[in-house]
Each structure stands twice: as C-alpha cells, then as structure tokens.
Amino acid sequence: MKKQMVKYLLNADGTIPSFLYTGNDGLAGALPNHNPNGVSPQDMWLIGISNDSNLPSDQAEIIASKEDLKNYLDTFTSNMTKPNLSDMGNPDSVLPFDQQEYADMAWDKLEALNL
Numbered sequence: 883m884k885k886q887m888v889k890y891l892l893n894a895d896g897t898i899p900s901f902l903y904t905g906n907d908g909l910a911g912a913l914p915n916h917n918p919n920g921v922s923p924q925d926m927w928l929i930g931i932s933n934d935s936n937l938p939s940d941q942a943e944i945i946a947s948k949e950d951l952k953n954y955l956d957t958f959t960s961n962m963t964k965p966n967l968s969d970m971g972n973p974d975s976v977l978p979f980d981q982q983e984y985a986d987m988a989w990d991k992l993e994a995l996n997l
Contacts, residue, residue, distance in 0.1 A: 896923035
C-alpha cells in the first residue's frame with residue numbers, strides 16, 4: 883500500500899489514529915495548526931504520513947504534492963522559528979522556520995517509505 887502525506891486530527895479520545903504510520907522514520911504528528919471546527923483533542927490539525935489509503939474524510943485530508951505541503955505550511959508557519967543549531971550556547975538564538983526545507987524533508991521521508 884502506498885503511504886500518503888496527510889493532515890489529520892487525533893481520535894476523539896486523544897489517541898493517535900490507526901491510519902497513521904508511526905515508525906521512527908515518519909513524522910510523528912508534526913506542526914499543529916488550529917482547527918476552528920474542533921474541540922480538544924481534535925482542535926489541532928497535525929501533519930503525518932498515512933499507513934494506508936483508508937482515510938476517514940472527517941479526520942484526514944491528503945496532501946497530494948510537496949508543493950501542496952509547502953503551500954499549506956505557508957498558511958500558518960510564517961511567524962514560527964527554530965533553534966539556531968550553529969549557536970547552541972545561546973538559547974535565544976533562533977532562525978525563521980523554513981517552509982521549503984521542512985516540505986523537502988517530509989516529502990523525502992514519504993518517498994523513502996514508498997520505495
């Protein structure tokens with residue numbers, strides 16, 4: 883079965899949905915984004931990789947391409963930062979979040995899992 887990039891919601895009881903790939907080489911529920919139609923614990927969309935193609939339409943949406951993933955990230959990560967790994971001695975040293983870098987990394991993981 884081909885794995886897919888998805889944005890998804892947790893189960894109503896807060897557990898990880900069974901349709902997600904949870905291996906160490908996956909994404910493990912990354913980059914929460916507010917879901918205005920949800921109540922906790924389904925009030926945040928997360929990014930992950932599906933384990934199969936049977937996705938519940940009320941809980942997951944396929945992200946069809948790396949470009950679509952980057953465009954989705956652009957909608958909510960413009961003010962995010964990441965640690966500046968070249969200045970680890972300074973906890974206040976941060977860099978802007980790089981949407982393209984993240985999309986490339988996530989898509990590379992997806993493609994490796996589908997080999």
